[in-house]
Amino acid sequence: MVEIELDGQKVEVLEGSTVMHAAEKAGTYIPHFCYHKKLSIAANCRMCLVDIEKAPKPMPACATPVTQGMIVRTKNDKAIKAQKGVMEFLLINHPLDCPICDQGGECQLQDLAVGYGASESRYQEEKRVVFHKDVGPLVSMQEMSRCIHCTRCVRFGQEVAGVMELGMSHRGEHAEIETFVGMSVDSELSGNMIDICPVGALTSKPFRYSARTWELSRRKSVSPHDSTGSNLIVQVKGNKVMRVVPLENEDVNECWIADRDRFSYEALNSDERLLSPMLKQGGEWKSVDWQTALEYVANGLKQIKADHGANSIGTLASPHSTLEELYLAASLMHGLGSDNIDYRLRNAEFSTAASVRWLGTSIASLSELQRVLVIGSNLRKDHPLFAQRIRQSVGKGCALSTINSVAELASPDAWAMPVAHSVLSGSATWAQALADIAAVIAADKGIAAPAAGQPSDAAKAIAKSLQGGERKAILLGNAAAHHANAASLLSLANWIGAQTGATVGYLTEAANTVGAQLAGALPGAQGFNAGQMLDGKLKAVVLLNNEPEFDSAAGAKARASLNLAQMVVTLSPFKANMSFSDVLLPIAPFTETSGTFVNAEGRVQGFHAVVKPLGETRPAWKVLRVLANLLGLPGFDFESSQDVRAQIAGADGVQVPAERLGNSSDAGIKLSLPAGAEPVVASIYQLDGLVRRATSLQLTADARQSLSHQADVQAASAEVAA
Numbered sequence: 001m002v003e004i005e006l007d008g009q010k011v012e013v014l015e016g017s018t019v020m021h022a023a024e025k026a027g028t029y030i031p032h033f034c035y036h037k038k039l040s041i042a043a044n045c046r047m048c049l050v051d052i053e054k055a056p057k058p059m060p061a062c063a064t065p066v067t068q069g070m071i072v073r074t075k076n077d078k079a080i081k082a083q084k085g086v087m088e089f090l091l092i093n094h095p096l097d098c099p100i101c102d103q104g105g106e107c108q109l110q111d112l113a114v115g116y117g118a119s120e121s122r123y124q125e126e127k128r129v130v131f132h133k134d135v136g137p138l139v140s141m142q143e144m145s146r147c148i149h150c151t152r153c154v155r156f157g158q159e160v161a162g163v164m165e166l167g168m169s170h171r172g173e174h175a176e177i178e179t180f181v182g183m184s185v186d187s188e189l190s191g192n193m194i195d196i197c198p199v200g201a202l203t204s205k206p207f208r209y210s211a212r213t214w215e216l217s218r219r220k221s222v223s224p225h226d227s228t229g230s231n232l233i234v235q236v237k238g239n240k241v242m243r244v245v246p247l248e249n250e251d252v253n254e255c256w257i258a259d260r261d262r263f264s265y266e267a268l269n270s271d272e273r274l275l276s277p278m279l280k281q282g283g284e285w286k287s288v289d290w291q292t293a294l295e296y297v298a299n300g301l302k303q304i305k306a307d308h309g310a311n312s313i314g315t316l317a318s319p320h321s322t323l324e325e326l327y328l329a330a331s332l333m334h335g336l337g338s339d340n341i342d343y344r345l346r347n348a349e350f351s352t353a354a355s356v357r358w359l360g361t362s363i364a365s366l367s368e369l370q371r372v373l374v375i376g377s378n379l380r381k382d383h384p385l386f387a388q389r390i391r392q393s394v395g396k397g398c399a400l401s402t403i404n405s406v407a408e409l410a411s412p413d414a415w416a417m418p419v420a421h422s423v424l425s426g427s428a429t430w431a432q433a434l435a436d437i438a439a440v441i442a443a444d445k446g447i448a449a450p451a452a453g454q455p456s457d458a459a460k461a462i463a464k465s466l467q468g469g470e471r472k473a474i475l476l477g478n479a480a481a482h483h484a485n486a487a488s489l490l491s492l493a494n495w496i497g498a499q500t501g502a503t504v505g506y507l508t509e510a511a512n513t514v515g516a517q518l519a520g521a522l523p524g525a526q527g528f529n530a531g532q533m534l535d536g537k538l539k540a541v542v543l544l545n546n547e548p549e550f551d552s553a554a555g556a557k558a559r560a561s562l563n564l565a566q567m568v569v570t571l572s573p574f575k576a577n578m579s580f581s582d583v584l585l586p587i588a589p590f591t592e593t594s595g596t597f598v599n600a601e602g603r604v605q606g607f608h609a610v611v612k613p614l615g616e617t618r619p620a621w622k623v624l625r626v627l628a629n630l631l632g633l634p635g636f637d638f639e640s641s642q643d644v645r646a647q648i649a650g651a652d653g654v655q656v657p658a659e660r661l662g663n664s665s666d667a668g669i670k671l672s673l674p675a676g677a678e679p680v681v682a683s684i685y686q687l688d689g690l691v692r693r694a695t696s697l698q699l700t701a702d703a704r705q706s707l708s709h710q711a712d713v714q715a716a717s718a719e720v721a722a
Contacts, residue, residue, distance in 0.1 A: 103200030122503035160418025229599030267693035275615030314340030322595025357660030360505020370469030377477020487667035563717025
């Protein structure tokens with residue numbers, strides 16, 4: 001430790017720290033623009049100049065290392081004069097358009113100009129003008145004349161997102177931030193550049209000129225998309241969600257969020273919102289009141305149970321639903337005498353597990369790994385924030401190994417980080433690839449291998465990597481979880497993990513994949529799984545917050561199967577499944593209901609509604625409760641979502657009990673793939689109904705590539721059929 005004196009106060013900091021770090025520890029604010037705690041030091045704004053005893057001139061606090069006995073003054077005349085001088089230079093070419101700036105009210109430059117700026121400028125010459133750039137549908141670069149060249153956005157892309165999409169060209173007064181030769185900004189984390197821009201140069205294109213920051217109410221929430229469970233601040237004006245920004249939580253999402261967390265709010269106000277219950281009568285949809293719709297559903301379920309038995313009724317639930325909704329959906333089915341409920345819509349194999357499958361380690365630990373093997377995941381797109389944490393580890397020397405089937409994922413650009421070792425093969429041979437790695441480890445240890453394997457060069461390299469280091473993880477991605485041989489992949493991963501000391505876990509697909517298991521949204525011993533329910537085995541189907549055509553492995557075939565049912569009930573915030581549904585019940589999206597999500601690491605996070613339900617929309621837990629009451633089922637006397645949560649074992653508001661977590665697999669190992677297609681994995685902006693309806697996200701390069709790929713697959717399928 002090094003002790004320094006800062007404004008008369010003794011401060012101890014780690015050797016190698018800077019004066020800025022010491023000031024943060026002491027609670028002393030030093031004005032700055034280019035410094036950011038998550039980015040490398042640039043020292044190019046010079047706003048943080050301080051007076052250091054015996055130094056001939058003021059020094060930048062962000063880039064000056066501390067030394068034993070150093071005496072620093074941040075608020076004496078010398079420091080203040082230097083800071084005011086820098087501010088004057090920064091404002092020379094600034095357009096000074098605060099009244100019309102979208103950043104007004106939350107602008108770092110504006111705030112500091114009040115304290116360090118002069119009442120008038122001595123600069124009388126013409127200001128420079130920087131022409132605007134179009135870099136895509138999410139980030140606006142319309143007012144780049146405001147840019148002060150702090151390079152935060154450049155460093156964010158290079159160091160956090162892993163893709164250096166912005167850079168500074170030219171020098172002096174001609175310097176400007178731009179993309180390479182007119183390219184767009186396509187990173188899945190690009191919206192964070194808006195947050196870290198200290199001026200109004202980078203702004204949100206969807207939010208642009210929608211509201212003033214002081215008009216917005218700020219309310220906490222949790223992302224309903226991937227399994228990170230990102231903490232959010234949802235900003236509201238007039239009962240309408242206007243903007244979503246990150247809420248800092250160092251253990252979960254740090255101070256970042258993915259673009260789908262940030263911009264999916266557009267769907268909340270789209271024309272596709274379902275605003276009242278609807279019944280299909282004579283082939284036409286008609287709006288009805290809640291009582292009529294719910295009585296129709298209750299009477300229909302009673303009749304189908306009487307005619308065909310309880311096992312003819314089932315529920316397909318989305319893992320993006322809340323813990324409370326999933327629990328009540330399962331309880332409703334059990335109350336009717338049916339075991340048919342499942343959240344695993346995209347799975348091809350449906351093995352049972354006694355415990356809740358999860359990440360196998362904490363999210364924060366992904367930043368400190370020394371060895372990691374990722375199986376069956378397009379990590380950047382499936383889990384952007386997990387990817388950036390693993391990118392941090394790789395930057396510190398972690399060796400990343402991968403097993404994937406998509407050729408594009410072999411390049412470092414696809415991962416946005418160096419890949420040390422990779423096995424590129426069809427998904428049918430993933431189990432064999434793991435068996436090969438296991439065989440090498442078994443030979444090294446002189447023990448029996450769990451399955452026959454051929455020690456290829458790639459297998460040897462990955463095995464050697466996993467046997468080194470201390471902090472190690474084997475992570476199964478969405479494609480591995482949805483794999484037709486998922487149980488064998490897990491068994492082999494568990495064996496390798498046990499022999500190398502690596503944790504083994506699933507990255508988990510959705511916001512509440514872990515919560516769905518905890519809530520019991522799984523078929524009982526006599527129940528049908530999601531694949532069987534989508535194969536036309538049911539007479540009555542309840543669809544909770546999903547669209548089987550897009551959210552299941554059945555894809556387009558789901559429509560034909562569900563058309564065979566006597567009654568299909570859709571609970572959705574949107575006008576969804578209209579071609580085969582008989583009833584549409586409008587349920588609240590995450591912003592209009594209270595509930596709980598359990599993220600990949602088993603962290604239980606509750607949230608409240610941030611706006612009132614739109615139209616006749618009602619929270620899904622209330623709809624399920626009232627439906628159970630109409631069916632005469634006992635045990636549904638809940639007054640709030642908190643009452644429902646209290647009924648769910650383990651949801652204590654802090655963490656799922658450790659004894660409930662586990663990635664065990666008792667299945668025997670099979671190296672050959674059962675007959676079936678490639679694992680079904682949703683692309684980044686097709687993951688759920690919200691992102692599919694967010695206009696700006698659907699204009700991104702990722703969304704366009706996904707639609708192009710889907711069209712190619714459909715064309716190929718049609719050609720094969722012909």
